[in-house]
Amino acid sequence: MLLFANSRLLLSLLFLCLSLSATGSLSVRVIASPSSLDENESFSLSCFVHSIRGQKVAIAWTKDGEPVKIDGQRVAQTRPEFVYVRDARSSDSGTYKCAATAGSTTKFGAVQVTVRGIATIRSVTAHMSAIVGDLARLECEGKNLRDVAWYHKWASIGKSSKYQIVSTNFRSMLIIADVKLTDSGLYQCRSGFSATATVQLTVKMPVLPRITLHPRDISSAKGTRVELFCRAIGHPPVKIYWVKKHGQRELYIPNNGSLTFSAVSDRNTGIYQCIAENGRGSARSAYATVTVENTVKExxxxxxxxxxxxxxxxxxxxxxxxxxxxxxxxxxxxxxxxxxxxxxxxxxxxxxxxxxxxxxxxxxxxxxxxxxxxxxxxxxxxxxxxxxxxx
Structure with missing residues (x-):
C-alpha cells in the first residue's frame, strides 16, 4: 500500500515538471563585459533568453530608451543577442536593455555600462626638495584619475607608517614621513596604465645658518639714506631679522636682508645686529653702530x-x-x-x-x-x- 502511494507521488511530480516545461515563463538576463572601461577600449553585450523550446523570440536593444544604432563597424551585431562595441566613447555610457518578445509576452533585461574619459595627469611641482627628518608632500593632478598608484625608482609604494596616499578623481598626494637621504630620487604618479607624471625629490642634510656678510658701522647726516647690509646662508633657506641693542625685534626683511632707513633720524641712532634663522638654528652678526650727525647745513x-x-x-x-x-x-x-x-x-x-x-x-x-x-x-x-x- 505504501509502495503504491509513493508511486502516485512520483507520477504527480513528473506531471508537474512536464506542465511547467510546456507553459514555462520567458526570462532575460543581460551581461556587459566589461561593464566599466576606459575610452578607446571595447566591450560586449550578451542577452541570455530562457524560453519555451522551439518558440520564436525577437530581440531588440536600446540604450537609455533609444534604439542601439548598429553600423556594422564600431557597433556590430554578430547575432541578435550579441552586440560588440569597439573604440568606446564616453557617450557610450548608459543603461542598455535587451527586450525579448515571444508571442504576446515581452521581458526585459538591463545592464549599466560606464565608459570613463581618458585620464590626463601632470605633476604639480616637477622638482621638490626636503630636509632630513621633515615631512615631504608630492602631488600630481589631472582629469579622470582612477586607481592612482605611486612608484619610487620603479618600485610600487604601498600605504604604511612612512607613506600615505590621498587621492581624488583630479588630484593625488603622496605624503612621506621622516624623510631620509635614501628617499631622494624619481617618483612616478600613475593613473591606470597610460597616464604617468614624475616628481624629482631631492633630500638634503640641514645646514645651520651662517653669516657671510656682517654689517659695518656707519655715520651719516640726518635725513640721508642709510643701509646696513647682512647676508647669510643655510638650509632650509634663512630668514633675516634685525634687532636693536636693548630693544625689541625691529624689522623682518624678506628679500636681501638689508636694513634701510630712507631718511635717517636721531631715533635711528643705536647699535644693530642681524639674526639669521631657518628653523634648524640661528646665527648672529657682529654689532654695527649707526651714528646720526647733526651737521650744520648751509x-x-x-x-x-x-x-x-x-x-x-x-x-x-x-x-x-x-x-x-x-x-x-x-x-x-x-x-x-x-x-x-x-x-x-x-x-x-x-x-x-x-x-x-x-x-x-x-x-x-x-x-x-x-x-x-x-x-x-x-x-x-x-x-x-x-x-x-x-x-
Missing amino acids: VAEVTVRSTAKKSSSVVLTCDFGTSRQNGVTRWYKDGKLLTIDNTKYALPYYSGGAALLIQDVRCTDDGTYNCSFFIGHRLDRFCKRRLVVEV
Missing part, C-alpha cells in the same frame, strides 16, 4: 629764470673747506640721487668744496639739492641748496 637760494634757450645753466656750490678730490661727492635732488652724465648734470672743479652744474635749466629743475661729501664710507660733510626756477 642753505642758499639760487634763482634762475627759465628760458627757451638750451644753453641756460646754473652752478650750485657747497663750501666744505677742502677739495672734493680728497673724497667722493654725491648730489641729490629732493632725496633722489642724481646721475652725473655730463649732459644735464656735471661736476666742475671747485677748490673750496663741491659744485653741481645744471645745464638747460627747466621748471622741473626747481627743488632742494643736497650735497654729501664722503671720505671712505664715512659721511664727512653735508649741505643743502635750494634752487628756485622762475618762469
